[in-house]
Amino acid sequence: MLPNRSRTSVLVFLLPPLLLYSAAVLFPILQSLFLSFFSWNGISDMEFVGLDNYIRMFATDDIFWRAFLNALVYLAICLVLQLGGALAVASLLTSLRRGRELVKTLYLLPAVISTVAIAFLFVRIYSLEPVGLLNQLFHWVGLDSLERPWLSDVNTVLAAVSAPEGWRFTGLYMLIIYAALLAVPKELEEAAVLDGASRWTLFTKIRFPYIRPVWITTTIMATTYGLRGFDIPYLMTNGGPGQSSELLTTYMYKTAFTSTDFGYASTISVFIVVECLVAVGLILFLLKRKADS
């Protein structure tokens, strides 16, 4: 604490950031919660409906449940690609002697590119007519039976819109995990090697436990980002065909700005927030408990 600070000086520094933050983040959260108890289309009078929106969401809305399940699949694909891919590349990278910086830079490139550009790019990669990169690749390796319009096939569309999001941020998590792996003390690893540990044991018994704190952070980051994924599915398929690639976020957006059902949309967004908080709590609980045991 600074010796001769005053209460005024604290307020002078704290109030402006708090004001902006409240206006943009805190107040809207409360407002969403408030709106979720109303039925309102933005024009007519707001009507208090109590828990009706919640009952409608949980009890009768099939699209909501569909979107919720889709969001979980979307999340799972993103997590596998981002954390799995990141871990694989990061550990491989520690055994390389040259070109690490170059690999890091190249690997991070997609994270810099806007989601709209990525959506355009992947629409073309998936396309069948004219043939896109993916289908051409399958044709070359003789798997012609796999060629299909990935984005209009209800069986593949969800995976197809999830992959770009996963692809996009692998580099980011790789960087973080790689930095953590470098920080594992060399003496530990050398001692293990002297004791005859294989590369696999080295990884599972020394490196992985050592970077657990970073693992918690990255899992939380990837999960919360995965649950809020919106741009790419919205731009590529807008939730379709049917509801086969609808996520909670795209459903919420359409409810709000296409059907102008502000009350119900707020109910869905309250659910998304709760879902994020529960996910973070669950990750902390599971990973911390494992660390204690």
Added chain:
Amino acid sequence: MITQAAPPTPPAAVVPQRPPVKRRRRRPDLFRTLSRVLVMLIVIVQVYPLAWLFLTSLRTEQDFATGDPFALPGSLTWENYARAFETGDLGRNILNSFIVTMGANILIVLLGMMAAYAIQVLGFRLSKLVRGLFLIGIIVPVQIALVPLFIDYSAVNLLDTYQSMIIPLAGFSLPMSIYLFCSFYEYIPQETYEAASLDGAGPYRIFGLITMPLSLNTVVTVVLVNSIFIWNDFIFANTFVLSEDLKTIPLGLQNYIGAMGKVDWTATFAAVCVTITPLLLVFLVLNKAMIQGLESGATKG
């Protein structure tokens, strides 16, 4: 950069591996070769789509429509770029993105430093609570703010303005920035402040003369990391902005999808190339700083 979090320098990591080098050279290490091939493959998967994007932007429409997608362009043309500039208002979009990115960054850096200074340096009774409040902004998704902000903005006539994008973008970036500044301020030695206090400097002068100048490295990190998010923002711009004049790059790109979903792909890819270039250049020039920023931002969590 945030010096106290400096990851072990590469030389330190390489030195202990030196002795076995000679032996390995005679008997090629299978594992090492395999890793190299694997890493290369993964990097290709990661980078090839972007290279393909650029190559496609140089193809003629005819070549694109009929040719093998993996083939190199039969003939190179810059015509797509000309058409890209005709179709959309690319210059305008880039300018708007600059305005929004600059505006939000100024707010984020200034307010972020102030809040971190109040929390970490000045200190007060409820500082833990305030810190916790800011943490919420990292966890909750931005979508929660869309409906309320849309309603509020239309009530105070802020819809369709630069502010309608700048305010939420800055608000949602603020928590992470405060966090980064806080963890940096933690390591400014207390004696520095005590010495300045003895010389008669109050909290404002200490902020302006000591804390702010010392934060320069963290400012670079914060600006770089946030700029990616802000420059590429689609959701706020898409929700709050309607007029062509205010459209930022992500929205401008949508103009290339014509009626009936018919797309002029080569021109679209040319436009994409133009619009990702500014950020890409900044990234390639400053990638060391950016990479360190991203690493230190997360490893401290």
